[in-house]
Amino acid sequence: MLTLEQKRQFNDIIEELGKSLDITKEQHDSAVRSYDFVGNWLAATDSPLAKYKPEILPQGSFMLNTMIQPVKEGDELDIDLVCRLEGKEPHWTQKDLKHAIGDRLKAHGTIRPLIVLPDGRRCWRLDYAKQSNFHMDILPSVTSKEYRILLQRAFSERDIKDYDSLAIRITDKNQKNYLIEQNHMLWLKSNPFGYGIWFEQKASIVFERAILMSESVRPVPNYQRKKYPLHRIVQILKRHRDMMFDGDEHKPISIIITTLAANAYSKETDVITGLLNVIERMAACIEERYSQQHGRQIKWIPNPVNPEENFADKWAENSIKERNFYKWLTQIKIDMQSVTQQRGIHLIQEKMAMPFGERIVQKAFSNYSENLHSLREEGRIYISSGSATLGAAGFSKVPNHNFHGTDQAFSG
Numbered sequence: 151m152l153t154l155e156q157k158r159q160f161n162d163i164i165e166e167l168g169k170s171l172d173i174t175k176e177q178h179d180s181a182v183r184s185y186d187f188v189g190n191w192l193a194a195t196d197s198p199l200a201k202y203k204p205e206i207l208p209q210g211s212f213m214l215n216t217m218i219q220p221v222k223e224g225d226e227l228d229i230d231l232v233c234r235l236e237g238k239e240p241h242w243t244q245k246d247l248k249h250a251i252g253d254r255l256k257a258h259g260t261i262r263p264l265i266v267l268p269d270g271r272r273c274w275r276l277d278y279a280k281q282s283n284f285h286m287d288i289l290p291s292v293t294s295k296e297y298r299i300l301l302q303r304a305f306s307e308r309d310i311k312d313y314d315s316l317a318i319r320i321t322d323k324n325q326k327n328y329l330i331e332q333n334h335m336l337w338l339k340s341n342p343f344g345y346g347i348w349f350e351q352k353a354s355i356v357f358e359r360a361i362l363m364s365e366s367v368r369p370v371p372n373y374q375r376k377k378y379p380l381h382r383i384v385q386i387l388k389r390h391r392d393m394m395f396d397g398d399e400h401k402p403i404s405i406i407i408t409t410l411a412a413n414a415y416s417k418e419t420d421v422i423t424g425l426l427n428v429i430e431r432m433a434a435c436i437e438e439r440y441s442q443q444h445g446r447q448i449k450w451i452p453n454p455v456n457p458e459e460n461f462a463d464k465w466a467e468n469s470i471k472e473r474n475f476y477k478w479l480t481q482i483k484i485d486m487q488s489v490t491q492q493r494g495i496h497l498i499q500e501k502m503a504m505p506f507g508e509r510i511v512q513k514a515f516s517n518y519s520e521n522l523h524s525l526r527e528e529g530r531i532y533i534s535s536g537s538a539t540l541g542a543a544g545f546s547k548v549p550n551h552n553f554h555g556t557d558q559a560f561s562g
Contacts, residue, residue: 168382209342227284313344313455344455352412353380
């Protein structure tokens, strides 16, 4: 059992680890400039798509504010985007819509060389690896003309229940009607912005519109350094997953980790408590439902904005994916228990290096030590009476002196 002082200090370390995993402002701004340029090209007055008011919006971890650095320095960041059109030509099929957007992208001399061919199952990929070490996946979609108003209203209200009004219709080569269906209301449905609102409601630790909500619907969102505990928890979980599976295609997918973490989160106000509790509760958030397709009970992780969609649908088809999820969940429990049992800063750092990556952990602990040094210089570090554990304001003040380490913070 951690004391209050130890809990606070572990919280500070985990918070620094999360900050070390953040993409930089330079990476963020570079991605935004790139997709803003693409969006302007698609919507230019001379564009064949102009009358449909094309708009590029972030989705996935870039929108949720849970993106993390890749394990290997120099590896590409994956930026997920939606290209939203208000309506389409009546005769267009999914293929027609996708290639109308693709043709416009290819018509620009700077964008054309960036297009990865052949096109993906759902998206057009633009590869910026040579310039900025990221690629953008652009998902073509169709919405109603009133969608932008609905989206702004949804992100400004306090309690959103009609998630389905924010659904979009997307292109998908694997759909049987990809080549023939002209009625876009019969195309595959997706709801990235409804999911974003749901996640931010889960993340908010006060009943108010979360910070991200006013930003995520902007084509050019501001860089956000401050995060709620749930954002940090998801980042830590995804980093542990990445380190453990090292590119394995059967690793637990981010949407499952993010959804289960959000469901398991109980508004804890500090990261370490929230993280430990989420890890313990995640498995209980997985349902079992009878599947007519498989003729048996299967694991079910419902999409919170479309409960009939099962994020774990591939587990029933490929059991290694399910086994890997539970293997990962077991391992992060073991690793976090090992970390929180340590009572010396160097021992804690050593225990965190393997599951989270030596380089990132070293950066986090360096920042943590610098923060303690600054607090000591300012006379703001306190120590509880009769203990060598650094505590909170209100205890005996520690005299200012040269700072040569932080092991005493976890002694005793």
